[in-house]
Amino acid sequence: MHKRFILTTVMFFLVILSQIAIASPGYGNYGIIAQAPGSPIIAIDPGHGGYDPGAVSGNVLEKDINLIICKKLKEHLENKGFLVVLTRNGDYNHAIKGLHGKEAKRYDLTERIKIINSSNAEILLTVHVNSNNKNAYEGAEAFYHPKSLNGKMLANYIQEELRTVPEIRKRLSKNSKCFMLCNTKIPAVLVEIGYLSNPREQKKLEDPQYLDLIAQKITAGVLKYYDLKTAWEHMVTFLPLNF
Numbered sequence: 717m718h719k720r721f722i723l724t725t726v727m728f729f730l731v732i733l734s735q736i737a738i739a740s741p742g743y744g745n746y747g748i749i750a751q752a753p754g755s756p757i758i759a760i761d762p763g764h765g766g767y768d769p770g771a772v773s774g775n776v777l778e779k780d781i782n783l784i785i786c787k788k789l790k791e792h793l794e795n796k797g798f799l800v801v802l803t804r805n806g807d808y809n810h811a812i813k814g815l816h817g818k819e820a821k822r823y824d825l826t827e828r829i830k831i832i833n834s835s836n837a838e839i840l841l842t843v844h845v846n847s848n849n850k851n852a853y854e855g856a857e858a859f860y861h862p863k864s865l866n867g868k869m870l871a872n873y874i875q876e877e878l879r880t881v882p883e884i885r886k887r888l889s890k891n892s893k894c895f896m897l898c899n900t901k902i903p904a905v906l907v908e909i910g911y912l913s914n915p916r917e918q919k920k921l922e923d924p925q926y927l928d929l930i931a932q933k934i935t936a937g938v939l940k941y942y943d944l945k946t947a948w949e950h951m952v953t954f955l956p957l958n959f
């Protein structure tokens with residue numbers, strides 16, 4: 717009975733706090749907190765680069781789109797007071813000469829993971845563009861590792877925001893056991909920002925303004941995540957010691 721009471725009370729506070737965090741943009745006054753020394757660090761990983769173009773459609777290359785949107789994302793997050801670490805900031809990848817195919821890909825990803833794991837980043841956003849044999853597929857999707865609750869929460873918030881992009885296919889977040897999500901130690905989300913294989917979406921992905929909008933939506937999702945995290949940390953601070 718006692719346990720049930722505690723559980724009910726905790727659930728009650730969680731529901732209330734999540735509602736406060738969601739309903740009040742800026743809860744936790746994040747802009748002010750972030751100006752203090754020790755601002756949270758976010759790692760951003762623009763997929764592919766160099767000889768690895770990722771998805772290709774004519775002369776449109778995924779690696780270029782990834783870099784453009786990640787630079788915009790960096791700017792938006794920095795404007796909100798976060799510190800940002802990019803795993804690449806130009807047209808290259810981290811594989812060494814002499815490696816080929818899967819071996820090179822694995823080396824590149826391992827180097828990126830080393831950068832992320834040693835960066836003191838609190839969360840990771842790895843950004844890609846999708847492609848499928850069926851060109852009807854479209855829309856942006858956020859993926860999380862199935863064992864990461866924080867990763868799932870972050871992905872859900874990002875997905876929620878992406879669903880508000882005008883005329884976008886409204887998708888749900890999904891879990892994934894991709895190499896990057898399996899090997900990073902922090903809550904991580906893989907954002908596939910759209911399908912290059914869909915002609916209508918390809919046009920959008922070539923538009924810098926559209927990429928900026930997607931970057932803003934991802935930023936809004938990150939802010940919601942931090943708002944709830946801040947609310948939770950406040951609640952834990954005020955809980956009775958023997959609770």
Ligand SMILES: [Zn+2]
Pocket residue numbers: 763764770771778844845
């Ligand atoms: Zn990719």
